[in-house]
Amino acid sequence: MIPTYNRKDCLLKLLGCLRRQTCQEFDIVISDNHSNYDVAQAIAEYADFFGERLRLHIRNVNVGSTVNINGVFTMAETKWGWLMGDDDFPLEDAVERIYRYLDDSLAALHFSLYDLSYFIQDYKDVNDTEEFIDLFWAMSNGEHEVVNLQGDLICMSGKVYNMDIAREYLFRQNTYGYTRVPQVVSILCMLDDRRGAFRVVEQKLFTISDTSNQSWEMTNIALGMTTFSHIPFRVTPEQRKKLNLIVMFKYSHVLRYRLQGEISRYNIGLIYDGIYKRSLGLKDRLIFNILMRLNPSGMIAGRIVGYKNKRIRIPQSKPQESEETA
Numbered sequence: 265m266i267p268t269y270n271r272k273d274c275l276l277k278l279l280g281c282l283r284r285q286t287c288q289e290f291d292i293v294i295s296d297n298h299s300n301y302d303v304a305q306a307i308a309e310y311a312d313f314f315g316e317r318l319r320l321h322i323r324n325v326n327v328g329s330t331v332n333i334n335g336v337f338t339m340a341e342t343k344w345g346w347l348m349g350d351d352d353f354p355l356e357d358a359v360e361r362i363y364r365y366l367d368d369s370l371a372a373l374h375f376s377l378y379d380l381s382y383f384i385q386d387y388k389d390v391n392d393t394e395e396f397i398d399l400f401w402a403m404s405n406g407e408h409e410v411v412n413l414q415g416d417l418i419c420m421s422g423k424v425y426n427m428d429i430a431r432e433y434l435f436r437q438n439t440y441g442y443t444r445v446p447q448v449v450s451i452l453c454m455l456d457d458r459r460g461a462f463r464v465v466e467q468k469l470f471t472i473s474d475t476s477n478q479s480w481e482m483t484n485i486a487l488g489m490t491t492f493s494h495i496p497f498r499v500t501p502e503q504r505k506k507l508n509l510i511v512m513f514k515y516s517h518v519l520r521y522r523l524q525g526e527i528s529r530y531n532i533g534l535i536y537d538g539i540y541k542r543s544l545g546l547k548d549r550l551i552f553n554i555l556m557r558l559n560p561s562g563m564i565a566g567r568i569v570g571y572k573n574k575r576i577r578i579p580q581s582k583p584q585e586s587e588e589t590a
Contacts (some may be wrong), residue, residue, distance in 0.1 A: 486513065
């Protein structure tokens, strides 16, 4: 399931990776969000190769990324659906790897880009929202914290869905699409209803484009994600705070964008009120309130950003695997 918009070169490379898969037991559905080039002509070579296995839907207007992402779920006709970003590139045995971990008892699977081996050996199944919170809170905090686990969790291309179950949750996925993370909303709603297990797999499926973050505008993404707190889940208030912080970016990451002048004073206030105010502890709330009021062009902000940039922790990825170019 590939939602796409104006990424011709990336889309062609992605399709090239799919053509080279060691296992060819899959179909492809592409939802184009009214790109400014002739998508059908551009992918003609791959349409000939895949034949009826490839279906292309071209929207007559740009409906926004969230609607396009949610829409591609309605186009899939198979039992399982792999949601794929148009700027991510599958490893040659990615489909083969996915098949090894499928099970009818599962609602969805997450294949991680990062090294989770301290917490997970091969894979771990979580059966409800509480188990999800326990696992991801442990992985995103403490001595063995997995850096940028939030980014890994919300990444589209690591998700495989049991479409027989996921189709029933498209209503909620669309209802809460304004959170900017509909691909995670449906999984958490399925867990909350105990519709099936969520399998977290210590396997990497794809590599990321060098331009993968160019479409990410932190203000819009963060403002959308703060509304995640609107979604009701059957958990305690303390568990809810943890869940909010598991899905949302680390507050230090968001503050760094503010101190670099990339988030306005008004918007950082909305972001704070939306999720951090109700989820952070007292000490962290005080730090946030002080730093978000600093002038980004001031000396203090500049020194803090310089200090933070020198000490950015890089996520520990799995060893790089070779990939041919398309």
